[in-house]
Amino acid sequence: MTIQDVNASLALGADGVRSANAGAFGRKALQLIGDLATRFGVLIAFALLWEYGGRLGFLNSAVIPPLSDVIAALRDGLVSGPLKEDLGISLTRAGIAFGAATVIGIPLGLVMGQLPTAEKLIDPLLQLFRQTSALALYPVFILLLGLGETSKVFVIFWASLFPILLATIGGVQEVDGKLIEMARVYGARRLTIFRRVVLPGAVPQIFVGLRLSATTALLMLIAAEMIGANHGVGFQVMNAQYNFQIPLMFASIVLLALLGLAANYAILGLQRRLCRWNSAG
Amino acid sequence: MSATQAALRGEVSIRRLSKAFTLNDRRLDVLKGLNLDIRSGECLVIVGASGSGKTTLLRILAGLESADAGEVDIDGRPVDGVGAERAVIFQEPRLLPWLTVLENVTFGLDIRGWPKGEAKAEARHYIELVGLADFADAYPRQLSGGMAQRVGIARALTVKPEILLLDEPLGALDAMTKIAMQQELSRIWREEKVTMILVTHDLEEAIYLADRVLVLPSNKAQPPRLIDVDLPRPRERSSADFVALREELLAEFGLH
């Protein structure tokens, strides 16, 4: 091989690399589009169908207005309309109830999970409460607490307490006894074992409970607001329908869906940060 | 430390030790009047058929299980529960999955209240000793079985036990890793001057590591047997003496 040959092949090599790069870039872009299509394709198709269904004549626009109208109603409702106030009220109700369920449910679950006899004694009652729909108890709460905010917040709290409580108890009980024994061999006492082994071991289950509780809190929020409220996003769904403000009604529904998604992603994000050992590659 | 005290470090005396379990309303004698003295710095390997009570004996020595009768003294003091002079390596590595290798290895020192920096430095030393320096920041699920087991060994060594109790520590490893780890254990035992009590199913492993082999019988009417392994170290697995001892041990199990 002469020096020219080497140079030529080097130049060719560089070109080859460049075109390979371009090819790789193209392939990456294609792959990204493919990924997006598989993740959001159906969602986009659904949105398009919603938007154009009325114009194409297979949806009744009076009942199901185009998506763009709903989005406009959502924007107007949030900027200058009733939804801004409703959202604030709903978030306060759900937030207080969910916060209280968390603040009570996690510590209570941690204690009960460690006391097998206490847990066994209380478990039948817990199962009974859990199986009794909180909604069925709502009239009782209204009788006890009045028609105001307290009964609404309490019914949401009640419903969202059980998922987090039961998940925490389960999480504590499922911590590997062999790890606890290992800690004992190194001289760890009860409190240290709890802090260094039981609590971190229960964290993934606690997060499962948190997500369940958040979902339940939103569900209960909507139900409570539909039944006996004159503010709140759940109320607005009913109210808008009653006044035949259909875009506003759909806007409220979309807002509730977005709230659920946001809560779920917020908790998932927190879990990813706290449980890197469990998720990172 | 005087010479006599030094000689006492990690000495175990077992007297008339008995333990029975009740299984389906039937009394099951697992250990019956066992007498045994384990010398300071000795490597005693316990073998025996499955169910012969090897784990039970080790757990009693660890203080994780109590005997029905008899006593165990360590350096002249009766054993009552777990103790700082003993460390246990189980068949599974028992690592905390949410801690890195380094954090797992400092665990024992953390419990004993070592300052963070010193604990880390000490842990790094033992992580290096077991050949995992490049994996200090890895999480347990990123390790192979053999690597995880080595982390468990490093963790046990950090607390500088006088007595190291090992229950089939290499049982789950492949043949190649196993031989490498046996050499490693032998080296660690020599360097750390620790009394080592190891349970295994592997007769070759027993002869490779042991000063003496304790054979626990399945039939508790028979007494346990002690076999001296008087071979120079490092031991050659294919040497005639090694092979002869292996035959002798096999004969203990009625196999020829």
Ligand SMILES: Nc1ncnc2c1ncn2[C@@H]1O[C@H](COP(=O)(O)OP(=O)(O)OP(=O)(O)O)[C@@H](O)[C@H]1O
């Ligand atoms: N907690 C327990 N309750 C009842 N029986 C037990 C208990 N622990 C051990 N045993 C019984 O004691 C006997 C000895 O068990 P041990 O675990 O000491 O055997 P081993 O020699 O370690 O066996 P392997 O080689 O299979 O590990 C077995 O028959 C077992 O069923």
Ligand SMILES: [Mg+2]
């Ligand atoms: Mg065993």
